[in-house]
Amino acid sequence: MNMQDAANSADGMLDATLKAIVPEVQWAHDTTTSGSCTVTRRRTVTTVVSEQRRGSFLGVIERFWKKSGYEITGANPHKEAPAIFARTSDGFMLSMEVAFKGQVFFDVTTPCVERSDVAEATTEPNGPAYPLGEIPTPNVHSDFWSATTPAPAP
16 A cells, blocks of 8 residues: 555545534545655534534544444543544544634544655535635534534433
8 A cells, every 4th residue: 555545545534434424514625744654634624513512523423433443542521622533453543633613623644654646635525625724713503513502312
């Protein structure tokens, strides 16, 4: 597997993770970085995920990653900046972190693979394709994810 193949796999993991979020959230591609033998793909959510719904949001991600066979390697239960981390059996590292103004970030870092050029991701975002470095803080309202009441019990 070369770096482009690994980046494509990372894109597939990000696509599947974002599709597992119901109702859907709007997202944009963020910066891709490459090391000497690894690639990190990033997606940034532009839908407002309220503090009251963050626990539910993390639960959706954790359940999907476990169902996908990923090992949950850590979590940060911080009220304002929660996060969850996972690893695939073939060494891909996934993270979902909540940061400034509740912005949700997804990253997938590949294992060390054969060096190659890496093209930008080709998946179309489900909202505006912002220029890199110009993704706004969350500005898209969701009747569910942006609600300020706790999510109903499943």
